[in-house]
Structure formats: structure tokens, C-alpha cells
Amino acid sequence: MTIRVLIADDQDIVRTGLTMLLNAQPGIEVVGAATDGRHAVRLARQLRPDVCLFDIRMPLMDGIEATRRLAGPDVADPLPIVVITTFDLDEYVHGALKAGARGFLLKDAGPELLSQAIRSAAEGDALIAPSVTVRLLAAFADSQKEPPTQPVEPLTAREEQVLIPVAHGRTNSEISAELHISPSTVKTHVAGLMRKLGARNRVELAMWAHETGRA
Known part of the structure; x- marks a missing residue:
């Protein structure tokens, strides 16, 4: 297409x-x-x-x-x-x-x-x-004084797995190949992460992952 x-x-x-x-x-x-x-x-x-x-x-x-x-x-x-x-x-x-x-x-x-x-x-x-x-990410780390946002629901094990490559700048296709799951499944997990963390984009997901020591 x-x-x-x-x-x-x-x-x-x-x-x-x-x-x-x-x-x-x-x-x-x-x-x-x-x-x-x-x-x-x-x-x-x-x-x-x-x-x-x-x-x-x-x-x-x-x-x-x-x-x-x-x-x-x-x-x-x-x-x-x-x-x-x-x-x-x-x-x-x-x-x-x-x-x-x-x-x-x-x-x-x-x-x-x-x-x-x-x-x-x-x-x-x-x-x-x-x-x-x-x-x-560096500017965020220097300016952040408040504790990390807590997710509205606990992250699933798979969401935790997806979060790490997201924080490293991987695309959905790359994460799909890395974790051996479909791109649509990756997209679903990324959407779930954004909802639970109140993030508007992948940079904010990366910020949260670095802030909490996950990446």
C-alpha cells in the first residue's frame, strides 16, 4: 500500500x-x-x-x-x-x-x-x-525534581518488555522483530503504556522509563 x-x-x-x-x-x-x-x-x-x-x-x-x-x-x-x-x-x-x-x-x-x-x-x-x-532526556533528567508519575494501573510483564526498546528509540517494527510479536500487538502495548502513564508520545514514555531506571 x-x-x-x-x-x-x-x-x-x-x-x-x-x-x-x-x-x-x-x-x-x-x-x-x-x-x-x-x-x-x-x-x-x-x-x-x-x-x-x-x-x-x-x-x-x-x-x-x-x-x-x-x-x-x-x-x-x-x-x-x-x-x-x-x-x-x-x-x-x-x-x-x-x-x-x-x-x-x-x-x-x-x-x-x-x-x-x-x-x-x-x-x-x-x-x-x-x-x-x-x-x-538529558534536559528532563536535569530539571526533574518531583517523584516519577505512578501508572494508573500496574504495567503488565509484556508492557515492561515493550517499554525498554521504546525508550531506546526503536520503532514498532523493530520491537516486533526483537520480541517476536506482531506489529499490531506492539502498537496495542504502546497504547496501553501511554494510557496508564498519561503520556502523549513516545518521548514521554522514554522519559518515564529513564526516570524510573527501566532504561
């Missing part, structure tokens, strides 16, 4: 490069390209792509606001969005994740990580650039 992707970036050369790169990947097709945030929101609502790939710094509306309008907590039918940027700034990372992004990558990520992020988002998974995840 082909993953339909919408790209949004205000630089012609970047849009062209990303389109060529993604169209060269098996099972991925770029179906639209937007030049600014407003254009991106309009095209996304019109085309309903499987995944959106948004730059952060764009005219008229930035990528974070466009993400919020298409994937924020108040959106009834959110679209999977991966944010990609040249700027490795914590405020952008937190803003993108809070707005509902399923992935955050730097533009130097390379074709393999980019296509992996697209596939993960299409599967309902999330992928954050490893360098960003490590820094987020």
Missing part, C-alpha cells in the same frame, strides 16, 4: 529534493507540495494525505501552527505529521510535539531515517531524531 505524502517548505530546492528523495523510496509517493503554512493546511484538508512532512519556518503560518490545526488535541480527525527543520532548537521540538507532531527530524537526517519516520507516522508510530531524543 502506497503512503501518500504532502510536503510543505518555502524553499523550492528543498521541496524538489524531498520530493525526489521520497518518490525514490518504495511504497511512498508525494501527492502535493505547499509553499507556506496556510497553503499546507488547505492542501492537507483537500488531499487527506497519509503523512504530512512540514518545515517549521514558513511564511504566513509556521509549521508548528499548521501542525496544531491539523493534528492538535482539538482536531477530530488528526493527520499524521512529521516536522523537519534545519534548526535544532529545544523550543521547536517541544512546540512540535505539543502541537501533535508524530515525528521530529533535522534536514541532515538522511534518506533512510526520513523514510523510516514517514513509515512510522503512517503506522501510527512516532520517530524523533536520536540526537534530539537524547538531549530531551
